[in-house]
Amino acid sequence: MLQVDISASTRKSFGKGAMRRLRVSGNTPAVLYGNDKDVISLQLETKPFLKTLYQISRKNAVVTLTIDGDDSRQVMMQEVQTDPVTDSLIHADFYEINTDKVRLYSIPVEFQGVAKGVEGGGEMVVHDGTVKVEGLPLDIPDVITVDVTSLEIGDSIKFADIALPDNVSLLSDANLNCVVVTTARVVIEEDEEELADVPSIEEETE
DSSP states (O other): OEEEEEEEEEOOOOSHHHHHHHHHTTEEEEEEEETTEEEEEEEEEHHHHHHHHHHHTTSOEEEEEEETTTEEEEEEEEEEEEOTTTOOEEEEEEEEOOTTSOEEEEEEEEEESOOHHHHTTEEEEESOSEEEEEEOGGGSOSOEEEEOTTOOTTOEEEGGGSOOOTTOEEOSOTTSEEEEEEEOTHHHHHHHHHHHTSOOHHHHHO
């Protein structure tokens, strides 16, 4: 799993006004909870935090969160709130985890290459772009790469066909298709266009 470092400091100011001033000063309010510990109010420098968010976007990542320079926790991003108009950061939630405890995860699947069936006029249809697994946090990959170049029209890749790392168990239905190559939809659309050119009964009788 992807591992990154984030620094934070404890936050002693609360309320809407204080949060607004905090953001104007270039910081983002946050909280840390989980692992049966008390909730900690935090603040982070917005610019380096944004860079880290871009790095871990849509990926599973274990974050080493260092608080006030000496208190390190293993956490995961739980939620990031942004302004719907300006897209600026409003608030972040971190969830402390136990790296020795098995957890459930959804891993994004990246499809590599161009399927032979697509080159031959077919279409690749993704039924599910994530695979559900369980395992220890540090054993979980941040993304699964699947090579689709050998797929012909009518071929598919089931979840059972996806190679997972050792100590990681599949939870998705092994018999379900993750991706399939089918006859291109354009053929159906062309048939519909031909039917659209056929005059209706009302048009023929006018």
